[in-house]
Amino acid sequence: MDINAVNALSYEDFLEIFGNVIEKCPIIPAAIWIHRPFTGLADIEAHISDFIDSLPESGKEGILRCHPDLAGRELKSGALTRDSQEEQRAAGFTDLQPAEVSRMRSLNSEYKERFGFPFVICARLNTKQDIMRELLQRLGNDRAAERARAIGEVKKICALRLRNLVLSDSANKL
Numbered sequence: 654m655d656i657n658a659v660n661a662l663s664y665e666d667f668l669e670i671f672g673n674v675i676e677k678c679p680i681i682p683a684a685i686w687i688h689r690p691f692t693g694l695a696d697i698e699a700h701i702s703d704f705i706d707s708l709p710e711s712g713k714e715g716i717l718r719c720h721p722d723l724a725g726r727e728l729k730s731g732a733l734t735r736d737s738q739e740e741q742r743a744a745g746f747t748d749l750q751p752a753e754v755s756r757m758r759s760l761n762s763e764y765k766e767r768f769g770f771p772f773v774i775c776a777r778l779n780t781k782q783d784i785m786r787e788l789l790q791r792l793g794n795d796r797a798a799e800r801a802r803a804i805g806e807v808k809k810i811c812a813l814r815l816r817n818l819v820l821s822d823s824a825n826k827l
């Protein structure tokens with residue numbers, strides 16, 4: 654899909670295609686659709702990033718709370734969004750040993766207890782070993798620093814999802 658095709662989409666079609674670039678937050682692509690015509694992928698990303706940055710801290714935490722746990726119950730029950738399922742598989746979370754699942758669940762619980770939102774990291778850019786190490790390390794952050802760090806990861810996830818959607822047709826790269 655090239656940028657002209659993206660710009661020609663009705664908001665219904667835009668949302669159908671881009672509705673989950675921020676996990677379970679279709680309000681974000683719905684809000685930035687008004688900024689068409691986009692000049693390219695980076696422009697879409699910049700509008701999403703600006704929108705997120707304009708939210709109060711409670712809104713940013715709300716975005717984080719829309720993310721499923723890594724190696725959580727939804728992965729096991731098949732209840733994840735397709736995007737999240739593929740990302741968790743890419744990081745190796747579909748093949749964890751039972752001891753690794755218990756370790757992730759206990760770290761996830763500790764993290765949520767401490768910060769009040771789930772641990773979020775761009776799974777496609779990390780192995781399960783990197784992720785467990787990061788989780789332990791980030792547990793030592795203060796809440797504001799950790800919220801900012803997690804929102805940075807949400808933006809990385811978004812950038813890869815956008816690329817996946819728009820550049821999957823390699824003959825029509827933006």
Ligand SMILES: NC(=O)N[C@H]1NC(=O)NC1=O
Nearest residue numbers: 737740772773774775776
């Ligand atoms: N909790 C968390 O990081 N979830 C996610 N990360 C990612 O890359 N996809 C997700 O759903």
